[in-house]
Amino acid sequence: MISSINPSMKMVAVLLPGILLGLTYDVFTPLMYFIFILIVTFSMTHISILRWLKLFSPFLMLAVSFAWMTMLYANQTFSGGQEMFRFWLFEVTSGSFQTGVSVGLRSLCFGALSLLFILTTDSTKLMLSFMQQFKLPPKITYGILAGYRFLPVFQHELQTLRQAHRIRGVSRARGIKGSVNQFRRYAIPLLASGIRKAERVSIAMESKGFTDDADRTHYHNMTVKKRDWLFLVLMIGVLIAVFVLSYYFGYLQIFGRQF
Structure with missing residues (x-):
């Protein structure tokens, strides 16, 4: 289960996909990875669906607001394409609509990754891992x-x-x-x-001797095991596979540039 993963490795496995997803501006890539995060969350943890939905609802509202504002205020790089509809004085094109949906899906990915880390990580183990793995x-x-x-x-x-x-x-x-x-x-x-x-x-x-001595001993030793590396490879490997599929089907966009 994910709760037994080393907190430092888990944090890296969550942060790296979040950073890489921030580079994409297509719909396919964040949508596929969001589905993967949901599968991991409900198949590899004991988090109840009702509790997760209750905690995830603020992220959903933020994602909708981010998407809507991006559609209305997209710059020239992302506002190309045909006009889809008008809202008051704002013109929403196919390019701005796609960019807005992409931003919303990326926000959902960030929220799902954050909940996956927060709900499966003990604060004491996290600090011990920072001290032993990150020095x-x-x-x-x-x-x-x-x-x-x-x-x-x-x-x-x-x-x-x-x-x-x-x-x-x-x-x-x-x-x-x-x-x-x-x-x-x-x-x-x-x-x-x-x-x-x-x-x-x-x-x-x-x-009690809680100084800056780096050679101190620990009652609870936090080690990096094989399963920790497997989880890191799983989270990053699936994202790379999604990037490859997105590129293969012609959806991949990095900062508005089609690949």
Whole structure:
């Protein structure tokens, strides 16, 4: 399963296809790879379809908006072809329509790849992998991990502050001035609490030896195994195969240039 893949290798396997897809401006290439991402997501993970659709819906709305704006404001390089329809003062040609659909499909690919990485990656293993595979200093990785762990704490403290204000009769602010004052009432205590927590964590990390020493030992060793390389080859290899098919059928476009 993808959740057992080394996080660093998984990140490379997600980033490289995303970068390469950003070069294409045809419809066939991102559409085929998006279908492949869906197959990988629902066949090699335990992600439920309903949960995935709920998380993917914002990406879908962004993709539609990107496609529509690209159709209306495509430059001369991509706006060739016959006129398909008019919207108010805007003329949508076959070239701008194809470019807009391509941009939308690429956005869907980026969103699907992001969800595939986020929903199958443990944050602790990701930081450990950064430290062991990418040689990121332990001071930075553990600091990021500690900050990430503080997010639920800050959320709980914010709820406590709101309840305390409500008990003391402080009503919800109205207007711009009231919103600014309310923000100050919440921000100053949270900032003070965050500074105190950061100082305690810094002292604790330094006392426990979390320095920039690159030769430190690890309780959990993150290694790159054969399955990690196979996953990387699968993600990039399928994209290359899609590029070849797109070129063979005459669909491939790189920055508006037909190949």
